[in-house]
Amino acid sequence: MQNHQVIYDANNKPLFVVIPYDDEYKRAFRIEPSRGAMSTTYEIPLAISLPNAGAGATLDLPRFVEYWVRCGIQSLPINKRAKPLRDFEGRERFSLEALIRICFISEPYRNTMQAVNEVTDQLVKTGLFREIRFNQAQLLPGQIFDRERAISQAQIQPYSRTVNCLEIVYEEAVEFCKQHPIPKEKKIDSQWFNRDRP
Numbered sequence: 001m002q003n004h005q006v007i008y009d010a011n012n013k014p015l016f017v018v019i020p021y022d023d024e025y026k027r028a029f030r031i032e033p034s035r036g037a038m039s040t041t042y043e044i045p046l047a048i049s050l051p052n053a054g055a056g057a058t059l060d061l062p063r064f065v066e067y068w069v070r071c072g073i074q075s076l077p078i079n080k081r082a083k084p085l086r087d088f089e090g091r092e093r094f095s096l097e098a099l100i101r102i103c104f105i106s107e108p109y110r111n112t113m114q115a116v117n118e119v120t121d122q123l124v125k126t127g128l129f130r131e132i133r134f135n136q137a138q139l140l141p142g143q144i145f146d147r148e149r150a151i152s153q154a155q156i157q158p159y160s161r162t163v164n165c166l167e168i169v170y171e172e173a174v175e176f177c178k179q180h181p182i183p184k185e186k187k188i189d190s191q192w193f194n195r196d197r198p
Helices: 023-029 061-071 096-104 117-125 147-154 170-179
Strands: 005-008 014-018 047-049 058-060 073-077 129-134 163-168
Touching: 047 061, 047 117, 058 061, 058 096, 061 073, 061 096, 061 163, 061 170, 073 096, 073 129, 117 129, 117 163
Parallel strands: none
Antiparallel strands: 005 014, 047 058, 073 163, 129 163
């Protein structure tokens, strides 16, 4: 049974055909639209799954975004590495990989690569971040964060080439933080990268 509808113009010529999404649509176009394509809105999740950090491990997105906004971080190298965290040096310590390992996962998984494509893809999908290429971490100019102090303490050193980085979409992130305030005791320590190595 066909249940499509034809819409005609004033001269009774067909203009449009409305086909309900069912087997008839699938037969007509031989495709199945993705849920993302059919959805007009995307609700930003409050947690990002960390597949290499144990069952149910997640990155708390409001805490993560609040840290970037509060500290004036514009971008961080992704720096996905399989090596042990204790072997991270200089610029590797101030990266997405190190941030996730130190601030969001338990000790047994800290030597496991965390900033895998699945994680960065989820972060980009929120619309709060995008992937770009820089040769080092970047700080937002004019923010409260003390740039000189941050550069010396975080040992922000340039790479010899451009690398994949995660960059914040600042205006969207600020709005997200307003909608999801973080209690002071749950905020990420702005000096997390200087913590003693495990």
